[in-house]
Every structure is written in structure tokens, then in C-alpha cells.
Amino acid sequence: MSPLLAVSLLFKALAIPLLARIAWTDFKTQKISNPEVLLLFCLGVGSLQLISVQAGSWWDMGLSAIAGLLLFVVLFPLWALRKLGAGDVKLMAIIPFVIGGTGLAFFSILLLLFALATAAIIRFPFMLPEGAFRIYVQHLDRKGVVPFGVPISFAAICTIVLVLTNSVYAHV
Template sequence: MLSAAAMLMKLLAVPLLFRIAKLDFTTHRIANSNVLLLLCLGAASLFLAGLGQGSWWDLGLSAAAGLALFLALFPFWLLKKVGAGDVKLMAAAPFVSGGADLMVFAIALLVFAIVTVMVVRNPMLLPSPAFRVYVEHLDRRRVVPFGVPIAAALIVTIGLQLAAQVLAAWSS
């Protein structure tokens, strides 16, 4: 029962991740309230899973990874290479993905970041002229909405976790 409640918390994070991605794409801003809500949903999910399993390893690993990501990205924010919202979102991401699935999140983030860079660097590959103009604008301003690939990677990670839980329930 507690693992189902933990997965429900993660599923509640999916619409919030879509909202974060949309706002970052359109306004280049990630609201602190959205990141805080995402952090709370992820921590609640890990807490419920820890209660069910009797182990707090996943919560501790997520907290350590979040702190490490924040400390690693903070200098890049000081150098104006990354936005503050992106740094905070990356620090909250391990709580949503969970410590056990950090590698899945990292691989998905790498794939989505490469796709984002390719789209920004080669806007002529895109079908719509209006979208091409927008991406060319991003390239001229040297602004990339990095919250979009972070949110997409988290959504993929949650989807894979849900699929694994459904398969485990079917097999038992």
C-alpha cells in the first residue's frame, strides 16, 4: 500500500513537470514555488517508500545527490552559464527520480540535452518556420531552456518506474 502511495506522489509530479517545462520554454523562468512543490512530492514519495521498505538508503542517496548537484552547478550560475532555476531544479531532481534510478535519469537527461543542443544549433531541421525563428532567437541570445530536458528526463524516469511496478505486480 505504501509503495502505491509513493508512486502516486511521483505521478502527481508529472503535470507539475509539464508545467515547469512549458514555463521555462516560454518565459525562461522556473518558479521557486514549482521547484519546492516538486521537491516536496519527491521527498514524500521517498519517505513513503522508505517506510514500506524499512530502509532510508534511497532518501539519503537522493539528498546527497541533490546537494552534490547543487554545489556542482552553483559556480556555473555565478558565471551566468546556467540559470538559477535550472540549478534548483537539478538539485530537486534526485528526490523525484530516487537514488536507485539516478543512472536512468542521467542517461535520459543526456539524451534530451543532446537533442536540445542539436535543435538549438540546427534550427533548419525543424518543420515550422515560427518555431525556427524562436530557436534562432534562443541561439542568438545564448539562452537554452534547460528545464525542458530536465523535466522530460524526469517524466521518462517516472514512466519507467511505473512500468517496472506494474510488471512486478503482474508477475506476483
């Protein structure tokens, strides 16, 4: 394994605890901070640049940039209509840089599944066991808030783990 690929995989691995922190913070406060999103963006761009230099092709970087711009343009009106939070829009716009263009399809499928599960949990909290978590979810339902950063982060973490394992097994 080349040093460029190793550092690129390290950047992706460092994104996992950051995504977990974003998910937890969004769940607790319904806010995603700009410094965390910016750090995640820097890790993603750094990883993509290292992969692009090693491969000699900027295709993955270009695909990620197009996907990120497209996501931002599509989701921005939802923020303007107050259907989605600004942090969620920014997080979705940078996720293609973090996972890379090759993981976008897998990420999309996982995001759909995790978003449906989150919506079901928020919408039907009585299905959860008794306790503080159920009460908190009922509170979110009453407020009409869904912490969408949680399914985004979980889908991204699972995609990064898949990309990391594929890369490690391909270069062993």
C-alpha cells in the same frame, strides 16, 4: 500492493504534469518558478519517505539527498558564472528526490541525450521545418539562451514512467 506504495506511486505520478508545466514555462519564458520547484520537492520527498517506511531502509532517501547536494554544489558555480540559470540548478538539485536513487543512472543517460538534442536544435534551427517554432528557436539562439529545464523535465518524466511501470509490474 500496499497503501504506502500506492500513495508513493501517486505522488510520483502527480510529479509528471508538474514537470511538463515546468518544461513548458521554461521553454516559453526561460524561467522556472520557486513554488513549482518546491512543490516538486515536496512530492519527491513524500514519495521517498513512504517507500523508506515500507522498505524499512533509508538508503534511497540518503542516496537522493547526497546526489541532490552534489548536483547543487557542482552546478552552483555554473550559475555564478552565468552559464546556467538558477531555476535549472534548483531543478537539478531536487530531481534525485523526485525519481529516487534507483533511477539516477537512467535519468543521467536520458538527460545527456535530451540535452544534446536540445543543444543541436538551438544551435542548428535551420534543420527544423518552417514555422513559428523555428523562428522562436532562432530567437533563443540569437539571445544565447538554452531552456535547460526542458531536457531535465523530459528526462525526469521518462524516468518516472519507467519507475512507475517497474513498480506496478513488480507488485502485480
